Amino acid sequence: MIYAIASGKGGTGKTTVTASLAALWDRPVMAVDLDVEEPNLHLFLHPELTGEEPAFMEVPERDPKRCTLCGQCAAFCQYKALSVMGKTLLLFPEMCHGCGGCLLLCPEKALSPGKRELGRIVSGHFRTDHLSSGREEDAGFPDAGFLMGRLRVGEAMSPPLMRQVKARLPQGQSADILIDSPPGVSCPAVNAVMDADVLVLVTEPTPFGLHDFRLAVQAFRSLGKPLGAVINRSDIGGVGIGDASVQDFCRAEGIPVWAQIPYNRAVAEAYSRGEVAASAVPELRAMILALMARMQGAAAASQSASATPGEVQHA
Amino acid sequence: MNTGIIAVTSEGPGLESMVDARFGRAAGFVVVDLASMAVSYVDNSGSQTMAQGAGIQAAENCARAGAEVVLSGFVGPKAFQALAAGGIRVIQNVEGMTVGQAVDKFQRGELAVADAPNAPAGGNPGGGGKGEPA
Numbered sequence: 001m002i003y004a005i006a007s008g009k010g011g012t013g014k015t016t017v018t019a020s021l022a023a024l025w026d027r028p029v030m031a032v033d034l035d036v037e038e039p040n041l042h043l044f045l046h047p048e049l050t051g052e053e054p055a056f057m058e059v060p061e062r063d064p065k066r067c068t069l070c071g072q073c074a075a076f077c078q079y080k081a082l083s084v085m086g087k088t089l090l091l092f093p094e095m096c097h098g099c100g101g102c103l104l105l106c107p108e109k110a111l112s113p114g115k116r117e118l119g120r121i122v123s124g125h126f127r128t129d130h131l132s133s134g135r136e137e138d139a140g141f142p143d144a145g146f147l148m149g150r151l152r153v154g155e156a157m158s159p160p161l162m163r164q165v166k167a168r169l170p171q172g173q174s175a176d177i178l179i180d181s182p183p184g185v186s187c188p189a190v191n192a193v194m195d196a197d198v199l200v201l202v203t204e205p206t207p208f209g210l211h212d213f214r215l216a217v218q219a220f221r222s223l224g225k226p227l228g229a230v231i232n233r234s235d236i237g238g239v240g241i242g243d244a245s246v247q248d249f250c251r252a253e254g255i256p257v258w259a260q261i262p263y264n265r266a267v268a269e270a271y272s273r274g275e276v277a278a279s280a281v282p283e284l285r286a287m288i289l290a291l292m293a294r295m296q297g298a299a300a301a302s303q304s305a306s307a308t309p310g311e312v313q314h315a
Numbered sequence: 316m317n318t319g320i321i322a323v324t325s326e327g328p329g330l331e332s333m334v335d336a337r338f339g340r341a342a343g344f345v346v347v348d349l350a351s352m353a354v355s356y357v358d359n360s361g362s363q364t365m366a367q368g369a370g371i372q373a374a375e376n377c378a379r380a381g382a383e384v385v386l387s388g389f390v391g392p393k394a395f396q397a398l399a400a401g402g403i404r405v406i407q408n409v410e411g412m413t414v415g416q417a418v419d420k421f422q423r424g425e426l427a428v429a430d431a432p433n434a435p436a437g438g439n440p441g442g443g444g445k446g447e448p449a
Contacts, residue, residue, distance in 0.1 A: 080368025080393075085378055085401035092393055095368055 001299045002169075002177040004196035006220065008212025010183035012202045013232035013261070016271060018180040019044035020278030020288040021295075022144065023129040028175040030145030031126065034165060034192040035182040036119060036158050039148045043274050047126035047146035054117050055149070055164040057098040057157075061114035062089055073102035073111060098160060118161040119151040121168065129279050145175060158182070159191045166195060184212075185219035193220055198299045199227040200258065200291075205234060205242035213246060217253065226298040227255065230291065234260035256298075259291040318350045321421060322382035323414045328356035330415035336388025338434075339370030345414045346380045349422065355380075367437075370394030377403060386417050386426065389434035407433045 005018045019041060022031040033041040042049075060073070060082065067089050074082040074089070081096035082089060093116050103111050123146065130141035149165040151158050169177055181192035193199055199220055203213040213229070220227060229250050236242040250257050261267075261284065270280035278288040324341035325332045335341040344357040357380045362369040370390070374397035377385055385403055388410040398405050407429045409417050420426050 080365070080371040083371045083375060083397055085374065085397050088400040090371075090397055090400050092368075092371065095371075095393075 001173070001198065001296075002179065002196045003198045003200060003295055003299070004179040004181050004193040005200045005202060006181035006189060006193050006216065007183050007202045008185060008214070008216035009203065009209050012183075012204045012209060013230070014183070014202045015041055015044065015180055016267065016277050017200070017202050017230055017232070017259075017288070017291075018178055019276045020284065021292055022126070022178050023276040023279050024285065024288055024292060025128065025144070025176060025178065026130075026292070028142050028144070029128070030147060030170060030175045030177050031180070032146075032165065032169065032177060033148035033180045034162050034188075035180055036149035036151045036161050036165070037182060037188070039150050039180075041180045042122075042146070042148060044271075044276050045126040045146060046274070047124040049122055049124035049146075051121075051123040053121050055119055055121050055161050056115035057096070057118050057160050058100060058103075058113045059093040059096040059098065059116045060091060060102050060111040062091055063110045063112065064089070066108045066110035068108055068110075070107065072105050072107065076101050076105055094154075094156070097157065116155075117152050118155055118157070118164070119149055121161075121165055122148045122150060123168070129276070145170070158188045162188065162191045185215045189216075190219065193225075194223060196225060197302065198295055199223075199225050200230055200295060201227060202230045202232055203246055204232050205236060205244065205246045207243075207245070209242070210245045210249060214249065217255065226302045228258035228294060228298060229255050230259045230261065231257060232261045233263040235262040256294070258294040259287050261287055319383045320346060320348050320381050321384040321386060321418065322346045322357070322377045322380055323409070323417050324359075324385075324387040325356075325414050330354060330413065330418065332414050334386070334388065334409055334412055334414055334417050336410035338385070338387040338390045338394050339373045341373060341387065344373075344377060344380060344382070346382060347418055368393075371397050374398045374401060374403070377401075384421070384428075386421060390429070390432050391434045391436050392432045393436060395429075395432035404428045405432075 005014050007014050033039040069084050071084040074084050079095045079097050081092050125143040126146050128144050130138035149161050182188045201216050203209045231246055266281045267277045270277045278285045322344040324335040324338055325345040326335045326342050340363050341359050343359045346355045357376055359373055362372040370393050374394050378401040386406045386409045390405050390407050406426045
């Protein structure tokens with residue numbers, strides 16, 4: 001099962017929740033940081049990194065000796081990655097979206113595939129709470145996988161890198177996957193959640209939180225996946241910062257609230273030390289375990305709902 | 316210089332229009348043939364709505380109009396490179412005046428040709444030209 005932890009608004013606690021879930025997950029798990037513009041899950045899970053490789057996008061290279069300046073490539077390109085000016089075919093590889101159309105079109109075979117580095121794909125594994133617990137029942141719990149994309153500084157396009165990170169996800173049901181998604185509702189955020197089986201939206205009970213949560217619900221609900229909310233700092237209405245509007249919105253829209261995490265200074269302190277909040281703060285641990293159970297329950301329910309009754313189950 | 320064709324980024328179609336300080340996202344170009352002082356207008360609104368590459372598109376529009384010199388406020392690096400490849404000279408920091416005034420200044424030799432772009436990629440200063448990600 002793939003679980004994506006997303007949000008409309010940034011800074012609501014996606015990574016805190018993802019790291020906490022990853023540390024406590026009771027099945028084989030892989031934690032994936034798809035917030036490639038600013039990955040930070042590794043700061044809390046402290047994975048042992050075993051692999052790092054560059055990811056590339058195919059961009060055109062030109063052979064000026066073959067080019068007749070016919071301009072077909074430049075006319076085709078919607079992104080102005082190619083332009084015929086004077087007696088020159090100009091290439092702007094950083095503008096290229098990698099569609100490959102110019103390479104197909106060129107009648108002179110003057111364009112060949114080159115590459116632009118999008119970023120790095122980093123892999124490794126981390127110790128879940130089970131491994132460091134010393135509890136007898138946790139002995140033999142497997143190491144958990146870790147995967148992260150890190151966009152090259154100056155690179156504008158994150159979805160192509162995210163796709164290459166996702167291509168490295170383990171296939172089948174050998175491990176559950178927890179995706180730490182980028183904030184927002186634009187292409188990177190949609191790209192992070194579109195392959196998930198279950199979505200967790202982390203929000204906060206403030207006007208900003210509600211505004212962006214509403215956008216996230218609008219954007220992601222159409223994907224038709226089970227979706228639940230985590231309301232972080234859920235009680236800050238009591239100190240005059242937030243209000244009950246997120247809770248009210250969830251009730252009105254029929255969105256299940258899978259966790260309400262009260263404001264707790266100890267969580268912020270654990271965060272500042274680079275610790276997994278649920279491992280450091282006992283009250284949070286219980287809430288994250290309950291959240292995990294609800295996520296797994298939603299995944300199981302949607303799986304059994306999608307299996308047509310009476311359908312023959314093939315092995 | 317009393318001959319040649321110059322293109323001035325403009326908010327409107329004539330010599331009385333204000334210079335548009337933006338190059339790539341300019342509303343259009345007033346094109347002046349200095350030999351005859353014939354004035355024409357090239358619409359650039361197609362570039363204004365592009366997600367990216369407006370400067371390159373605008374440079375292509377200038378080249379198509381036969382311009383040898385461009386007068387504008389801010390020209391970014393890709394546009395500058397494209398104009399240079401097309402053999403088009405660039406005069407920057409022209410703003411806050413009408414197209415006619417800019418042409419006069421050019422003819423009196425008061426405007427210097429730039430050898431480098433004066434704006435960052437993706438929009439002129441304060442222009443809020445941050446592109447949408449893919």
